[in-house]
Amino acid sequence: MSIDATALPSELLVAPQPLIGFCGLDTARNAVHKTIWDGFSSNRKADRAAVQYKLLPSNYDFPAVKPKRASYDRYYPKGILKRNWMLKHLHVIPAVVVLFQDMDWNDAQWQEKQTQCVATLQALKNALQERNTRLCLVLLQKSAPLPPSEDALAAEKGASLTTACGINSKMLFILPHIEHLQGCTMRLEAAFLDMAQSYYALMSKRIRAHRDQLTAAHVTLKIRHQFKLGFVAEIRQDLSTALKHYTQSYATLDEMRITDANCLEIKTIAGFLNYKICRLMFKLKVPRDSINHFMSHIEKYKNRVGSKDLIFEHYAWLSTQENVFAELFCEAIKNGLPALQTQHPGMYYNKAAEYMQKRKEAFKQSNPTPSSPMESKQKLNLQNNNITSLFTEYFGIRAVKAGEPQTEQQVNCIIRENEENFNHSVNVSLQAAIINLLSQAMTQFKIYKCLRFRKKLAIDTADEYLESGDHSKALTLYSLMLPDYRQDKWSTIFSDVLSRTLRCSFLSAAINDYVSCSLEVLSLKVNYKSSERIIVLENLWKVLQKVPVLRSAWEENLAKVKSPIHVDLDKLTDLVDMCATFEQIELKHDETICLNLILKLQTDVPLRIRNLYVLITDGANSFKLSAEQFSTCEDMVSLRQSKNEAKAINNHQQFEGNMKLQPGLYYKFLFKTDAEQFLENTQLRVLRFEVLIGTDKLMLLLTKSCLYKRCAFRHYSRTRDLDDNIIINPICYITPTFHLVTQCNLGSEIMLVNEFYPVVTTINNPYNVFLESVTLSINVPPHLKNKVFLATDIAPSKQKLHSNIQIDIGEMAMQTSNIASYFVYSLVEIAITLQQKICYTTGILKPKMNTAIAVNDVTTPTSADDSPETTKLLTANSLSPAVTLPIVSPVELEFIDENSIRKIQDTILSVNCKEEFKFSGHFYTLSRKPLTKVYRGENFLLRAGVEVKTSIELDIIETYFICDHNLVQSTYSFKRKKFTNTYRCGENLEDVIVLRTNANADEWLIAKDYERNKSETISTHIFNRLRSSRKHLTRTDTTTTGVTTSVGGNTTIPHFSKCLVGKIPTNMTIIHSNTALNAANALMMSSQNSNMSTSSTSDDGKTANNNSINTEDANMLPAPVKPLNTRPPLNIYCSIEERAYVKMPMTFKITFKNSTAKVIHLIATLIINNSDSFICSGHKQLDVSIFAFSEKELIFNLYPLVVGWHNLPQFVLEYNTQSDPTKDEAQNNLLNELVQRSVPKKVFISPPLKQQNK
Incomplete structure (x- = not known):
């Protein structure tokens, strides 16, 4: 090298x-x-x-x-x-x-x-x-x-x-x-x-x-001295000065003219200076400058190739530059420099690997010189072919004389020979250069979440292993990356990677991988030609016949392989399109389960199958079903039509195995079993299907989840989508059998407020099963608590109201029935929905085992249930989830022990409750003017009205008025009025009552206080109606006797014994709620103070069908009246005979009551000049003195002259200022106001009686 x-x-x-x-x-x-x-x-x-x-x-x-x-x-x-x-x-x-x-x-x-x-x-x-x-x-x-x-x-x-x-x-x-x-x-x-x-x-x-x-001609010396100054400054830890000198040296180097002779030296020194500059920039916390300088450096020298024969040497230099900069980048990151997805060391490791690959390719394409290496070494006096002998004392200069082409060619041959000895893929002591760089790049791309590019690098690494002959490592990398490209659905890239994986599995004799890849290649979604798929299928069939493809490794591996080989089709590209659907989504315990499996090959070559199974599960166990029948359809239209045609049953053929599936056809396989094998209340779903293919020597077990994949993009023609042609039921629910039949018989169509409404429930057992502990429970919903109540007995001594009741029926034999009755009571007009629950205990029916279903030992489970691909499929494209859906059943099961079970069924009972009466009232003075304020001890009038609101005809038996303790009612007002008419919706009843304020009370409850009290407390809102049952009112008349009132304000009302407070039990019969009891206590406590409603009106009546009701309304609020807290200076009471007749004397009595501690001196005058209808006998004007806390009566005798309504003589009352000079005009005006409020203005004079006429 x-x-x-x-x-x-x-x-x-x-x-x-x-x-x-x-x-x-x-x-x-x-x-x-x-x-x-x-x-x-x-x-x-x-x-x-x-x-x-x-x-x-x-x-x-x-x-x-x-x-x-x-x-x-x-x-x-x-x-x-x-x-x-x-x-x-x-x-x-x-x-x-x-x-x-x-x-x-x-x-x-x-x-x-x-x-x-x-x-x-x-x-x-x-x-x-x-x-x-x-x-x-x-x-x-x-x-x-x-x-x-x-x-x-x-x-x-x-x-x-x-x-x-x-x-x-x-x-x-x-x-x-x-x-x-x-x-x-x-x-x-x-x-x-x-x-x-x-x-x-x-x-x-x-x-x-x-x-x-130095002069301008010494460019090389300037570069050398600037490098030395930077190096010495770096030793002194003066990094800024070192960076300045290195930068000046690099700039001077750029001024040199590059030729083939000095290209290697300039690139070498430029690489040195670039390394020093980038390293110092990273240390000085200017990473952007470092990256920009490196990119400029590579861009400047990447085309400076030098000798064309040594182009591989140029790529080696570029690879080294990228590699060392990536290492500098990593070191800077360790020291706290943040990196980004768009700029991190992995990008430079990848470029280094690319240049290393170009180095390898360039060396393969270079042509060797005709001169032999041995002759070159002899001419240059080189020993042992040592490449270092070519080096001089300067970096980048070889021991070759310039201008001697023969010598240069000999040196190039030596360099090529040394390069040939360099292994580009595998090194004995270290990893291969390319693989090492790719591995480091993969690590960096993984750190910075660039997972897609990391996949590409993994494929490149696998390609290097494949080219070097290490097929096992290449196969491992290809197999790891194959699922990712399969999931991304990039068919071109995936097909290419799959082809390489198939090649690696073939060369490494990996039978399982070869079988899986061969099956996946058969799919139409893989870019293979039809002829190529046929060749792959033939080779696969040779493997299944245990015919070795390569003699050495394949013979040994085929001898070790165990049949059958499990292949999970969920992890492969779709080879078949299929879905499983139950014919019924719910069925009873004694019916047959029918399951249809629709299958179509996604390949253009036929496949022969030996057998076909479907695995269903109930959540606890798995069961394997064998195909019994099958039918074929050419397209989806035929498949949809076969569902409705009667002859479709005859098209089914018996499935006997060893069947060839043809491409382009839809196959419909039928599976059957009995539902008695499973427990009640069980939800069944299809786990997967299994198919056996191959020969007697070696077979393949193909498994696939039966979840239907719904396409993300629907076809423009809906007939092309499977779920638009058939109904897919992914689950089947075995409903539990409830052995009781209930029927509720309501009293009438409409329930009235404050009525005990009877409900009769008939419970029937039509099965041949003995039932124990049969109970009926009725519950009032939470939003109706304290508004709607339940009762089982409405007798006076047993009348209790509850929110929950439970009726124990006991045991029920076969083919028997029973009746349970109760009453519903409502305080408000509302649509009542009651929760009715019936339960019983019976024995457990054990499931019957059937030989048609074999319990699966789950020894070869498919990974489709927990694989990442299936998980994504379940959340996005599946029609039904892989886990058991929550069971929504009207019957609830509770297992008591191994032999007993309790079954509970919930139903809803709806009753519409309507309002029966609407009460109204208005206050007037005795002169029949609207009353806005009242004094203590003053008489006034109440005009009460009742309007019938229900559509049911009512017979009102009697009405009576119950006074508040702040009022005193005339004795005749307590008499009940009898009614004989039948009243319909919209008809009214009215009555006028004379009331007097109680002098012992200190204050009243006005309208605003009543509204506020109604919102703050629940006593007047909830427990404010007097009510008894219809049946109870028709028993006796003693429960509707009159009301006795004492003058002192202590009132004893027998009807209060029938109010709602008395019906609420104090032993907490209202289950889980003491609100009603607290409200009742609040009502009793509120009756002891003055903050109560003014009055209440009670009606005893019955409907037209003789159902009696008793209603009390304490919310009858007349027009607002403001009671005055001060006592009036004088209470005036006026009385006239009940009937006055013409030309018969009548008495006009006026009573004065002095409620003060002083004597009052008055002048009373009766003026008859303005009335020609009466004449008066006796004194017309009187001086009256009333002692403290005493009364005085004035009686005037009047003689009516004319029949009809006439004005009474005017009564005038004023203070005697001579006896009491302290009185002034304002007090006289107040006294006149009291007279105007208390003394009547008109009277009706009746015609003379017959005796009088005679």
Whole structure:
């Protein structure tokens, strides 16, 4: 191999460091010297200075000093850079020479050792021959030295020693060999480094002086001196200065004219300078500049070929440049430089491999010269065909005289012969150059996630192995990359890689790989001709007949192979299109499972199969089914039509095996088995299909997942897609048998609010199975909790409401039935959906084994279930997943033990609940004006109305009004009104009630407080209706007796015993919820304060079909009334006879009640002048005095004169200012307002009675 053209010298690749030589250390026999040497040279950490140490023997021979040149006018060098210059200054000539001597100050032999030391130093000076190398002396002493000011003996002897040796006192050092030498060695190292820096600074000055003497004609010397200045600056660790000199040297090199004679030298030096420049740029953290410089360098010299006969040498140089830059890039990345996908070392390793391949191809295409290599070596006096004999003392220059074509041809022959000995693919000690570069490139592309290009590099590596004859390694790489290209569906690339894999498997006698590749080549998606597929199929059949293709390896491997050979078609390109579908997606336990397998070859050559199987699984076990019948169709249209034709059954032929499948036809295979072999509630799916092909000597077991692949792009003609022509059922569900039949009988079409609605459920067992623990559970949904309730008994003593009820039916014999009844109760108008669950316990039916299905031992499972390709297929293109789908069954199974099972069925019961009544009310004053505010103790009117909202006809039996504790009702208002009419939707009932505010109450609940209280608490919203069942109301009339009220506000209402609070059990019968109980307690607590609804109206009635209801509405809110918190100055009550007749005296009584602690003086006047309908007897004006907390009555006798509605005489009331001067006009106005609110204005005068007329 041509070292000049390819490899960079080792002295160029290392980082230059100052060289310091140690003399006088006997590390082999003296332990102290060994310790000192290790302290300097070993265990060098990153924080220590970059210094190189070298042990110099006593007879070390320094290179001779070149004579100084006075001028460079007539000096023209033979080359640019000498080979030994970098080696000499890195490893031969030290910058500092340190002499170590064992000398103590109090040594008895001090004089003799001093003389010996002087002689040694003088010998070193003579050997250096006037070089500027620094000399220093280190005395090794046993004890630590004292400071010079305290040790006079040491100062005296030290001065005499330096004088005798002819060195400066600064060059004398003391090193005591104590236990810890690290501190001493660090200080000495710093001193040595300072001396070395001064040496290299002087060297740079001398080189710079030589450079300044050069003229424009000395271009090569300028390049040399600039390189030397950069190299010395790099030794001094002055990287910026070194980069400047290297860059100037590279720019000067560009000025030289390149010819065939100097092309090799210029490229060699350019490679050196480029390496130094790129390395320093990476270290100075300017990676972009480094990359740009390298790309410019390659672009500049990639066409500078030189000799055409040695073009392979040019590609070797390019490969080396790319390789070393990639290594520099990797080193920079290790030091913290970030890389990108578009710029990383793998790109340069790949280019290096490409140039290495071009080198190989160029060498193969080069023509050898007619002259023999032996003659060339004899003319050039070369021995043993050593290529290094061609090298001169300069880099890039060979020992060939220019202008002698014969000599150049002989040298080229020697170089070609040396290149021929270089193995381009496999090396005994190291990896092949190309494979090594490709492997490094693959590693980098993998790190930076460039996986597609990494595949390409792997194929290139496999090609190199194939060309070198290492077929097993090539086959391994091809096999690893083949699935990736198959998945990418690049048919051209994949077909090419598959062809190479087939070739490698053939040459390496890998039977399994050869069989798989041969089967895949048969697919139409592989770019092979029909004639080529026929040849592949014939060769495959020879293998199946165990006819060896190659005698040596194939005979041995065919003898070892075991039949059958398993081939997973899911990992290969589609050889067949197929799908499996169950004829029924659900079937009962006593029916037959029918499975159809539709298959079409994706090849143009026929295949003969021996047998066909399908494996189905229930999640726990796998079962193998054999094909029983088959039919053929020419196209999909025929396949679709055969599904509906009756004669399709007759087209089925019996499958007996050993059948030839023809390309272009659709084959439909039928598989059957009994569902009794499986447990109930089992979901079956097709695991895979298996087909046997081959001969009796060797068979192939082809397996493939039966998942249907849905095309990503649909065909423009939908008849071309399989799933548009047939219904594909990928799973089959064996439904469990539920042995109970339920039927719900509802009471009527519509359920009313506050009604106990009866529901009767009939449970029938029509099977010959004995059932145990039969229960019926009804649950109220969560969103209806505390709105809808359930009851099993509505008797007065057992009436309890629940959210969940469970009715235990017990055991049911064969062919029997039973009835369960309950009631539904709703507080709101809503569509009610109840969750009804029925369950029972029975014995487990064991599956019946059938010989038609063999339990698969799963010894040869296909990898299709867990392969990456199948996983992607399942998520993207499959019609059904490979895992078992979640079973959605109306019957839930619970296994109690090995012999018992509990079956549960959920149903939904829907009942539509409608509103029955709408209540309304309005407040008026006694003068029949709208009431906006009311005083304590004041009488007022309530006009209550009831509107029928339901479409069902209702018979209202009676109505009554229940007062709030803030009100007092007249005695006659408690009498219930009897109704005999039947009311329909939209009809109204009205009544007027006289009310009085309770004087004992402090405040009322106004409308705004009611709305706020309704949103904050649930008591008035949920438990606000009085209700009893229809049946209970029709039993007796004692439950609808009147209401008794006490004046003091303590009210006892028997109907409250039938309210919803009394029906909620306190023993938590409402399952998992205490909300109802808390709400009931809140209602009872709220009844003890004043923050309650004003009143409620209760209706007892029945529907037209004699279903009784009892309704109470506490949300009947009249127009808003604001109760005044202050007591009025006077309460006025007026009463008139119930009936007044014309010309018969009537009494007009007015009662005053003083609720204050003062006496009130009033003047009462009855004015009859404005009324011609009445005459009055007695006083018209009276002075009235009412004592504190007492009452006063005024009775006027009126005589009506005219029949009909007439205005009563005007009653005027005012304060007596003479008796009470404190009263003013404003108080009289307030008093007049009270009179206007309390005293009636009109009265109806009836005609005279018959007795009166007589």
